Amino acid sequence: MERSDHILVVDDDPDIRSLLAEYLGGQGLRAVCAADGRQMRAALQSSPVDLVVLDLMLPGEDGLSLLRWLRDSDWARLPV
Secondary structure, eight states, X not given: OOOOOEXXXXXXXXXXXXXXXXXXXXXXXXXXXXXSHHHHHHHHHHSOOSEEEEOSOOSSSOHHHHHHHHHTSTTTTSOO
């Protein structure tokens, strides 16, 4: 079985999340979605991902602070 790239989509808008996940799936990629930083961290803990698509304008903890957290963590080399 061939491995497909695993993409994490982080966006607070459910329509954008599902549209991106559907598009990525149609391109042969596996997509998992998160609505905020808490869900993003949980998704990263549950399974490895190859790329994060990160919304900058999230409510609460914004995308830039999440990016800083990623760069200071075990996921520092993860493409965003």
